[in-house]
Amino acid sequence: MELQQANAELECQASTDPLTGLLNRRGFETQAQVALALAIRSGRPLSVLTLDIDFFKHINDQFGHDAGDLVLTSLAHLLRKRLRQADIVARFGGEEFVVLLPDTDGEDALRTGHSLLQTIEETPIPQVGHITASAGVSSLQGGDADGLTDMLRRADDALYQAKRTGRNRACRRD
Numbered sequence: 001m002e003l004q005q006a007n008a009e010l011e012c013q014a015s016t017d018p019l020t021g022l023l024n025r026r027g028f029e030t031q032a033q034v035a036l037a038l039a040i041r042s043g044r045p046l047s048v049l050t051l052d053i054d055f056f057k058h059i060n061d062q063f064g065h066d067a068g069d070l071v072l073t074s075l076a077h078l079l080r081k082r083l084r085q086a087d088i089v090a091r092f093g094g095e096e097f098v099v100l101l102p103d104t105d106g107e108d109a110l111r112t113g114h115s116l117l118q119t120i121e122e123t124p125i126p127q128v129g130h131i132t133a134s135a136g137v138s139s140l141q142g143g144d145a146d147g148l149t150d151m152l153r154r155a156d157d158a159l160y161q162a163k164r165t166g167r168n169r170a171c172r173r174d
């Protein structure tokens with residue numbers, strides 16, 4: 001029993017980002033595969049949103065690394081609070097967050113992105129003040145079992161576009 005508990009604990013640690021308590025990339029991929037299989041079987045939409053804090057290096061440089069960490073934990077908290085229970089929220093490392101949105105098509109995902117960015121902009125963070133972020137959105141195309149990798153690649157392209165065209169915006173790539 002103790003061994004089982006210890007294993008469960010280890011498994012949980014291996015899937016979790018220690019700073020924010022969100023899933024890490026490994027934990028995200030495990031849960032996302034289940035959501036993907038469900039979406040393919042049911043024919044329901046599935047979208048992904050990647051979110052990256054703007055000028056985070058500048059925040060670290062100006063306010064210090066601990067303040068930077070506080071920005072990351074505050075953003076994690078805001079995402080968990082604003083999104084649905086069924087949404088899969090992860091930190092992939094650095095200042096990049098990824099959210100999988102079950103039962104959500106591209107248009108709704110873009111709307112969610114805009115609304116999140118607005119909340120982020122309006123919510124001051126202690127020691128740091130107001131920050132902004134950029135987002136990229138994409139949705140599952142067809143019933144492709146490799147859909148996750150492709151969807152993440154398109155969301156990253158859209159995020160890059162959002163950064164390139166001025167930041168503090170959400171772009172969609174389908």
Ligand SMILES: Nc1nc2c(ncn2[C@@H]2O[C@H](COP(=O)(O)OP(=O)(O)OP(=O)(O)O)[C@@H](O)[C@H]2O)c(=O)[nH]1
Pocket residue numbers: 019052053054055056057058060064065066067068069072093094095163167
């Ligand atoms: N405080 C803190 N900083 C981190 C952590 N992980 C990565 N960073 C910092 O995040 C910064 C990322 O900088 P860039 O990739 O240049 O991005 P950016 O400054 O946000 O610029 P844009 O994304 O183009 O708006 C670097 O300075 C890293 O050192 C962390 O866990 N905590």
